[in-house]
Amino acid sequence: MSNDAIVLLKADHKELKAVFKQFQKAGEDDTQKKGELVGRMIELLTVHTYLENELVYPEVRGQLPDLEDDILESFEEHHVADLLCHELSTMSPDHERFDAKTTVLIENVLHHIEEEEQEWFPKVRENMGRKQLSELGERLLQMRQTAPRSPADPRAVKSAADADGR
Numbered sequence: 001m002s003n004d005a006i007v008l009l010k011a012d013h014k015e016l017k018a019v020f021k022q023f024q025k026a027g028e029d030d031t032q033k034k035g036e037l038v039g040r041m042i043e044l045l046t047v048h049t050y051l052e053n054e055l056v057y058p059e060v061r062g063q064l065p066d067l068e069d070d071i072l073e074s075f076e077e078h079h080v081a082d083l084l085c086h087e088l089s090t091m092s093p094d095h096e097r098f099d100a101k102t103t104v105l106i107e108n109v110l111h112h113i114e115e116e117e118q119e120w121f122p123k124v125r126e127n128m129g130r131k132q133l134s135e136l137g138e139r140l141l142q143m144r145q146t147a148p149r150s151p152a153d154p155r156a157v158k159s160a161a162d163a164d165g166r
Helices: 005-025 031-063 065-089 098-127 130-146 154-165
Strands: none
Touching: 005 031, 005 098, 005 130, 031 065, 031 098, 031 130, 031 154, 065 098
């Protein structure tokens, strides 16, 4: 796989969308499977939002000031996803609002993915060279190894709080 940061982020998106589809296809009463899938979603989203909040967005923000509004919106979208992940992580899959909350999370993240892939990534690719995106991807891969995997991890909480107040 390429070390290009955008390619890596799109791969994350693809993996998330696959888990979303599995959740949507799960039987209405299959709470065990839904619980497992939401656990996987939470882990994937915690890692992904952490990497973008801590590495990708600050890097792009520093190099491409014209994308400031896009980045600020992305921070807010991550904040909403982080809150939903945290709430879902403490909720039983048989809770009456579990499916509804998960559906809102999925819709929010799919909207965010579409904006990034259709609007934001093309601007970043156009303005950052291959070498820069590859170097950013290398740093992303290194950071991924130690990134928090739970919304309760203090680093994830700090990342979410910092993103909210930037």
